[in-house]
Amino acid sequence: MPTKELNHIALDALKQAGAEKAEAVLVKTEKTELNLENGALKLIRTTIDHHLRLTALRDQRQGSILLNKINRNTLAAAVQEVLAIAASSAPDPAHDIAPYQPAKVFDKGEATPDLDLMYERFKTFIRDVTVDFPRIILLNAYLDFTRQTTFFQNSNGVDFTVNQGGYRFAVTFSAQEATGSSSFNNTGFFTQNLDQDLLDCGSLRILLAQANQGQAPRKVPEKFTGEVIITPDCLEGFLHSLLGITISDGPLIAGTSPFRHKLEQPVASPDLTLASRPVSPEIKSGYFITSDGYEAQNATIIEHGVLKTFLLSQYGANKTGLPRAVNDGGAFVVTPGDQPLAALLKGVKRGRLLNRFSGGAPSPNGDFSGVAKNSFYIEDGALQYPLCETMIAGNLIHLFQSITGISQERIDFGTALLPWIRAQGITISG
Amino acid sequence: MNIDLSSFKNLFTAYTELRYQENNSLVIGFLKGNNTTNTRLTTSGVSARVYKDGAWGFASSPEATADGVKFVVNTATHNAAFLAAKEPQDGAPLPRSERISHRDPPPTGRSPSPEQLVDFLQTVDRYIATKYPRLASRTVVLNRMELKKTLLTSDGAYASSLYDRSLIQIGLTVEHDGAPVSLHEVFGGRGQFETLFSSPEELYPKIDQLYEHLMRKQEGVYAAAGVKTCVLAPELTGILAHEAIGHTCEADLVLGGSVVGPKLGQLVASPLVSLVDFAHTALGETCPVPIHVDDEGTTATDAVLIDQGILKGFLHNKESARHFQVPPTGNARAYRFSDEPLIRMRNTAILPGKDSLEEMIASLDDGYYLIRPSNGQADATSEFMFGVTLGYEVKNGKLGRAIKDTTISGLAFQVLQTVSAVSQEFKWLNGGMCGKKQLIPVGLGGPALKCQVMIGGR
Numbered sequence: 001m002p003t004k005e006l007n008h009i010a011l012d013a014l015k016q017a018g019a020e021k022a023e024a025v026l027v028k029t030e031k032t033e034l035n036l037e038n039g040a041l042k043l044i045r046t047t048i049d050h051h052l053r054l055t056a057l058r059d060q061r062q063g064s065i066l067l068n069k070i071n072r073n074t075l076a077a078a079v080q081e082v083l084a085i086a087a088s089s090a091p092d093p094a095h096d097i098a099p100y101q102p103a104k105v106f107d108k109g110e111a112t113p114d115l116d117l118m119y120e121r122f123k124t125f126i127r128d129v130t131v132d133f134p135r136i137i138l139l140n141a142y143l144d145f146t147r148q149t150t151f152f153q154n155s156n157g158v159d160f161t162v163n164q165g166g167y168r169f170a171v172t173f174s175a176q177e178a179t180g181s182s183s184f185n186n187t188g189f190f191t192q193n194l195d196q197d198l199l200d201c202g203s204l205r206i207l208l209a210q211a212n213q214g215q216a217p218r219k220v221p222e223k224f225t226g227e228v229i230i231t232p233d234c235l236e237g238f239l240h241s242l243l244g245i246t247i248s249d250g251p252l253i254a255g256t257s258p259f260r261h262k263l264e265q266p267v268a269s270p271d272l273t274l275a276s277r278p279v280s281p282e283i284k285s286g287y288f289i290t291s292d293g294y295e296a297q298n299a300t301i302i303e304h305g306v307l308k309t310f311l312l313s314q315y316g317a318n319k320t321g322l323p324r325a326v327n328d329g330g331a332f333v334v335t336p337g338d339q340p341l342a343a344l345l346k347g348v349k350r351g352r353l354l355n356r357f358s359g360g361a362p363s364p365n366g367d368f369s370g371v372a373k374n375s376f377y378i379e380d381g382a383l384q385y386p387l388c389e390t391m392i393a394g395n396l397i398h399l400f401q402s403i404t405g406i407s408q409e410r411i412d413f414g415t416a417l418l419p420w421i422r423a424q425g426i427t428i429s430g
Numbered sequence: 431m432n433i434d435l436s437s438f439k440n441l442f443t444a445y446t447e448l449r450y451q452e453n454n455s456l457v458i459g460f461l462k463g464n465n466t467t468n469t470r471l472t473t474s475g476v477s478a479r480v481y482k483d484g485a486w487g488f489a490s491s492p493e494a495t496a497d498g499v500k501f502v503v504n505t506a507t508h509n510a511a512f513l514a515a516k517e518p519q520d521g522a523p524l525p526r527s528e529r530i531s532h533r534d535p536p537p538t539g540r541s542p543s544p545e546q547l548v549d550f551l552q553t554v555d556r557y558i559a560t561k562y563p564r565l566a567s568r569t570v571v572l573n574r575m576e577l578k579k580t581l582l583t584s585d586g587a588y589a590s591s592l593y594d595r596s597l598i599q600i601g602l603t604v605e606h607d608g609a610p611v612s613l614h615e616v617f618g619g620r621g622q623f624e625t626l627f628s629s630p631e632e633l634y635p636k637i638d639q640l641y642e643h644l645m646r647k648q649e650g651v652y653a654a655a656g657v658k659t660c661v662l663a664p665e666l667t668g669i670l671a672h673e674a675i676g677h678t679c680e681a682d683l684v685l686g687g688s689v690v691g692p693k694l695g696q697l698v699a700s701p702l703v704s705l706v707d708f709a710h711t712a713l714g715e716t717c718p719v720p721i722h723v724d725d726e727g728t729t730a731t732d733a734v735l736i737d738q739g740i741l742k743g744f745l746h747n748k749e750s751a752r753h754f755q756v757p758p759t760g761n762a763r764a765y766r767f768s769d770e771p772l773i774r775m776r777n778t779a780i781l782p783g784k785d786s787l788e789e790m791i792a793s794l795d796d797g798y799y800l801i802r803p804s805n806g807q808a809d810a811t812s813e814f815m816f817g818v819t820l821g822y823e824v825k826n827g828k829l830g831r832a833i834k835d836t837t838i839s840g841l842a843f844q845v846l847q848t849v850s851a852v853s854q855e856f857k858w859l860n861g862g863m864c865g866k867k868q869l870i871p872v873g874l875g876g877p878a879l880k881c882q883v884m885i886g887g888r
Contacts (some may be wrong), residue, residue, distance in 0.1 A: 044485055044486075045770065049768055064470075065471070066472070067471075087544075140867075183671060323664070363834070391885075393887055393888060
């Protein structure tokens with residue numbers, strides 16, 4: 001099994017072979033996974049993997065290689081190859097590696113899984129769902145424990161070691177209806193231990209209870225523009241899409257981002273405060289170092305509607321002259337609002353509760369359209385019935401500028417902490 | 431791989447699959463002339479999957495050594511035994527594969543050097559930058575993939591397969607009224623780079639065509655939301671075949687309550703529609719993702735899902751085939767050495783018809799001609815959606831204004847009932863990837879279809 005020492009050998013070899021700057025990242029992963037298929041536990045998986053990523057810079061040219069067949073012989077060949085790849089690249093002075101930072105070891109989570117407890121928790125979940133939500137069909141689910149160790153070293157003296165372990169649960173389900181089964185839905189969460197029953201984590205009880213009602217879905221009565229309540233399960237995808245087209249490397253380097261001149265300016269509703277908090281205790285998964293070798297820090301991305309940072313890597317920052325982000329994004333925490341969810345719902349004259357969005361990738365200008373799945377029609381402040389064959393269309397940027405309320409309640413997914421958000425200006429058609 | 435898998439047969443104590451796999455990929459990317467990415471990735475290892483008394487155990491290791499093989503076989507066997515002891519299940523034996531031996535031929539071409547590849551892409555990028563200075567941004571990305579597998583099963587199957595794919599993705603972005611408008615296209619497909627791309631100049635007419643579409647798209651209008659009669663270009667039909675029909679016919683989804691379960695033998699589509707998941711050869715040619723032996727050691731056969739509108743069958747692995755009492759179709763596939771085989775499509779296509787695409791468009795009074803898809807998703811109810819990045823209004827049989835990015839959706843079997851014309855023109859989509867717990871390369875193809883779908887708009 002490769003060790004941290006391998007990184008030092010690789011860095012020495014890269015420098016001797018002519019690299020002006022070099023980086024070596026060794027990641028070792030062990031996973032134990034219990035799998036359910038169509039209601040029954042069917043499979044246990046044990047997977048062991050490791051990979052080494054080498055990056056070399058010479059004459060402003062960068063190349064990298066990732067391999068998992070790692071020993072001294074393959075390492076020598078990989079060093080030669082990564083330098084050949086770098087030599088073939090076009091020169092770009094923006095390529096660089098992270099500067100020296102004090103060496104650090106980060107530890108989070110458990111070191112080994114408790115397979116018997118995993119099995120017991122999973123069995124309890126299956127039994128509880130059967131009793132509490134008899135219409136639910138568990139299509140597939142998995143509970144895994146993953147232990148990962150990362151050694152990150154570079155020729156500037158960066159020397160980080162990260163040990164992380166935890167449990168991840170994901171489930172896809174549908175519900176029996178009079179004529180077959182409902183649309184499937186899925187959710188999940190991350191946790192560092194199995195102290196709680198699975199059913200009590202994340203949004204599981206809420207989503208299963210909604211699906212278990214067994215009400216026949218209907219189409220919307222007509223096309224209209226109304227309000228939408230975006231659930232926490234749905235919100236995370238919308239946030240990733242919004243930030244992906246506005247403040248990440250791609251659109252900022254290309255110069256096409258609608259937010260490229262918006263730092264410290266309003267970009268969203270004053271109700272919205274969004275942070276990326278990968279090293280906060282409220283995020284159970286998280287990460288300690290960025291992909292380009294900096295110690296990660298928490299950051300507020302949007303504060304009361306004002307854009308506080310871009311999500312630029314070191315390369316993106318060098319390329320654009322804009323400040324580098326202190327983390328890689330994700331680990332979202334949205335500040336709760338001042339209204340209970342029930343009040344948010346009561347304020348909707350006509351609209352929908354959006355549990356899942358199945359749509360095309362949003363356009364670079366924020367336009368999106370797609371199918372509203374597992375969602376409910378709202379009229380006069382109350383959920384009326386589940387919807388089928390219903391599409392929504394709007395613009396992501398306008399959506400977050402048109403927020404009319406944020407719930408006090410939030411769902412803790414372990415990977416993110418998110419409320420329900422109400423917004424207006426969505427076209428709903430069926 | 432320096433080990434002979436057959437020398438480990440004595441470790442098998444139950445039904446066992448032992449697989450060595452190596453995935454190689456190469457990504458070289460240019461963003462607005464900047465060489466942002468130049469990286470090669472290679473991962474390899476061994477895995478074993480064991481079936482015992484109705485329970486499965488799986489294990490994988492990157493160490494393709496005798497010790498690595500012993501570890502994965504013993505651990506997978508232990509995992510299956512652990513679960514079998516706790517979860518009494520139907521432990522009937524799986525259908526036995528015939529004893530087969532298969533080996534794909536090795537590649538014949540000489541791979542270009544990293545310098546040649548970078549130079550090729552840089553030449554394409556310079557062509558775009560020079561000819562189209564109005565563009566706000568452009569991307570040129572090469573993505574090469576190579577999958578090598580060797581499989582040994584306790585049934586006696588021994589198969590070596592090799593799959594490679596080379597794709598160049600071109601993306602163009604223009605700013606219109608201060609907002610970015612983009613269009614991209616993927617070129618290439620199955621095969622090695624040097625056999626698919628002989629010179630940058632061959633791409634220029636296609637790039638010019640892409641730019642022309644983009645110029646019209648920047649002036650585009652929102653589609654009118656609602657149900658519309660549309661002509662779907664072959665690329666969209668391929669996604670429809672995959673997302674809307676193929677997924678609902680995967681036997682694991684059928685067992686989970688997919689809408690097709692009770693419809694076997696029934697008319698589910700227009701009699702103009704026939705749909706097949708091809709194993710390796712279709713319409714006289716090798717498919718985009720040829721599978722001769724699947725990752726359970728089953729000889730892959732074509733799976734006819736719909737024949738002239740009638741639902742004929744499902745996609746199976748060994749376990750689902752036993753449940754439905756039919757022969758396995760060879761649809762069990764795994765993406766990485768550390769993945770277990772799942773029921774996956776291979777090359778799913780609606781068969782060509784007798785109409786002409788030109789006449790189909792001319793027959794539309796008020797609708798849309800939808801040309802290029804983006805991502806898609808499906809549901810067990812057969813409700814599908816996929817993004818459309820290029821399309822045009824059709825009024826009185828004439829192509830009109832381009833439309834902005836949109837999404838189409840519908841209940842697949844209702845949509846297929848509305849099919850009123852199927853073109854002779856047939857095309858496979860370049861570079862299909864499917865996500866179902868694991869990614870996997872797939873082929874998606876079809877003719878143009880005239881049908882009614884729901885379109886998302888304002």
